Amino acid sequence: MGPADPRSIGPYRLEGRLGMRLFGRAGRRLVPNPAGRRMLVAARHVLGELESATRDLRDIRDGRDRAPLRPSTRPRTPPR
Numbered sequence: 001m002g003p004a005d006p007r008s009i010g011p012y013r014l015e016g017r018l019g020m021r022l023f024g025r026a027g028r029r030l031v032p033n034p035a036g037r038r039m040l041v042a043a044r045h046v047l048g049e050l051e052s053a054t055r056d057l058r059d060i061r062d063g064r065d066r067a068p069l070r071p072s073t074r075p076r077t078p079p080r
Contacts, residue, residue: 011023011030014039020035021033021035021036022035022036022039023036
């Protein structure tokens with residue numbers, strides 16, 4: 001699969017890893033199907049958490065440890 005191969009584009013690689021379609025086509029545009037829309041919601045959530053954690057770490061680095069960890073950023077103990 002070379003750089004010109006359409007399967008090397010991110011959405012197709014993700015679909016391949018998941019074993020399911022996330023996008024359809026509308027002309028030349030990729031349009032998320034129901035599974036793709038759900039993945040977008042989850043991805044936005046993950047990116048938001050990553051941005052929040054990055055801000056928290058910068059604050060610690062800069063001596064501004066302003067707040068305790070929020071429940072969503074506390075390390076989770078795996079279930080036994």
